Amino acid sequence: MSRCLQGKHILLGLTGGIACYKSAELVRLLVREGADVHVLMTPAAQQFLTPLTLQSLSGNSVATDLFSLSEELHVGHIRLADLADAYLIAPATADVVAKLAHGNADDVVTTVALATRAPLLVAPSMNVNMYEHPAVQENLERLARRGVRVIPAAEGELACGWHGKGRLAEPPVLLAEVERAVTPPVFAGERIVVTAGPTREFLDPVRFLTNRSSGKMGFALAAAAWRRGAEVMLVSGPVSLPTPHGVARRNVVSAAEMYEAVADEFSRATMLVMCAAVADYRPAVCQPTKVKKQSKGWTLELQPTIDILASLKPQKGNRFVVGFAAETDQVEEFGREKLERKGLDLVVANDVSRPEAGMEADMNAAILLDRFGGRIELPLMNKADLAEAILDRIAELRQRTA
Ligand code: PMT
Numbered sequence: 246m247s248r249c250l251q252g253k254h255i256l257l258g259l260t261g262g263i264a265c266y267k268s269a270e271l272v273r274l275l276v277r278e279g280a281d282v283h284v285l286m287t288p289a290a291q292q293f294l295t296p297l298t299l300q301s302l303s304g305n306s307v308a309t310d311l312f313s314l315s316e317e318l319h320v321g322h323i324r325l326a327d328l329a330d331a332y333l334i335a336p337a338t339a340d341v342v343a344k345l346a347h348g349n350a351d352d353v354v355t356t357v358a359l360a361t362r363a364p365l366l367v368a369p370s371m372n373v374n375m376y377e378h379p380a381v382q383e384n385l386e387r388l389a390r391r392g393v394r395v396i397p398a399a400e401g402e403l404a405c406g407w408h409g410k411g412r413l414a415e416p417p418v419l420l421a422e423v424e425r426a427v428t429p430p431v432f433a434g435e436r437i438v439v440t441a442g443p444t445r446e447f448l449d450p451v452r453f454l455t456n457r458s459s460g461k462m463g464f465a466l467a468a469a470a471w472r473r474g475a476e477v478m479l480v481s482g483p484v485s486l487p488t489p490h491g492v493a494r495r496n497v498v499s500a501a502e503m504y505e506a507v508a509d510e511f512s513r514a515t516m517l518v519m520c521a522a523v524a525d526y527r528p529a530v531c532q533p534t535k536v537k538k539q540s541k542g543w544t545l546e547l548q549p550t551i552d553i554l555a556s557l558k559p560q561k562g563n564r565f566v567v568g569f570a571a572e573t574d575q576v577e578e579f580g581r582e583k584l585e586r587k588g589l590d591l592v593v594a595n596d597v598s599r600p601e602a603g604m605e606a607d608m609n610a611a612i613l614l615d616r617f618g619g620r621i622e623l624p625l626m627n628k629a630d631l632a633e634a635i636l637d638r639i640a641e642l643r644q645r646t647a
Pocket residue numbers: 441442457458459460461462463500519520521522523524525550551552553554555567568569570571572583595597603604605606
């Protein structure tokens with residue numbers, strides 16, 4: 246998890262829908278990430294969930310009434326509006342979406358939406374026919390045109406018995422959206438291709454050569470790049486990780502397939518971050534049927550695969566290209582050699598012989614070497630934090646190359 250919510254003041258407005266129960270879970274997630282969460286509720290929301298539940302989860306008093314002598318004395322709705330780093334209204338009913346679109350302010354949730362200068366996010370939730378109604382869609386479009394982040398409703402079973410679009414987005418999606426809202430969009434306008442995971446090079450239909458890469462490092466980079474405002478395409482080898490919210494994904498299996506996908510995406514990209522552990526060799530022959538066990542040994546002939554980074558070097562232009570170097574010895578020396586030979590702007594050299602770092606582990610450490618002669622050593626930390634530190638460095642260096 247990233248640390249971008251540490252100490253941030255997040256307002257969460259609840260309006261009257263059954264999906265209020267998901268917002269209770271969201272409060273828990275936000276608090277776990279270090280946010281200071283203030284909940285606001287309309288009278289209708291209080292029919293579904295009590296303020297006491299949300300007060301207990303958030304650790305802050307809940308705003309329910311614009312005219313309450315005690316609530317206005319303790320925090321006050323304008324102070325809440327001023328305090329906010331982001332304001333999410335979830336669930337947002339059709340009625341509240343209409344009020345927001347037209348600037349009505351007749352309860353604490355809609356009044357604070359008008360009063361705050363913080364980014365406003367709206368996550369609608371309602372019956373599918375209501376959601377698809379032109380009135381609701383026009384109101385949502387109007388909000389989006391005004392700069393409000395509309396988080397589309399998800400499709401599935403609805404509490405009313407219908408099936409279709411109208412479900413409140415899941416709490417992890419809402420969390421990712423809030424994290425993005427409080428993160429400076431330093432990569433807005435960038436289209437970043439990130440590769441992750443291993444490749445598989447088949448010997449026969451059931452056996453393959455591969456490596457221990459889990460994809461964790463590359464997926465953390467993709468999620469962090471999206472939070473910073475980039476459009477992100479993740480090209481992934483076979484891994485068991487869910488796609489980070491907001492990120493587009495292409496799945497590949499072999500080094501040859503990864504080359505095809507990356508070369509295709511590279512033409513539209515402004516940056517490439519090659520974190521995948523691409524096989525350097527593949528069997529010269531892939532047998533069409535399963536090879537039967539025999540008493541004698543099996544000698545394999547291996548051929549080099551295409552070097553993706555090296556082959557894209559002639560088309561680099563002013564794209565920012567980052568390679569990784571996975572080493573077990575002379576980490577810095579071999580990293581520097583790859584920086585030069587592959588024509589990179591930055592190489593992230595990591596020691597994959599350490600049991601607590603590198604492949605599969607949740608933690609990693611790295612030395613960042615750039616083409617301007619810079620060198621930064623990043624100590625052991627979790628991969629989400631390391632991804633942030635790598636992107637901080639990319640953002641700094643990008644200024645010099647763009
Ligand atoms: O996935 P995790 O479990 O989280 O582990 C993360 C990691 C250890 C895999 C990651 O941090 C890492 O080091 N990735 C690069 C692994 C690798 O293949 O390194 P390399 O030194 O063999 O290759 C150097 C660079 O060339 C890499 O950017 C690689 O993507 C690229 N390459 C390699 C082979 C090839 N045929 N084409 C390439 O472009």
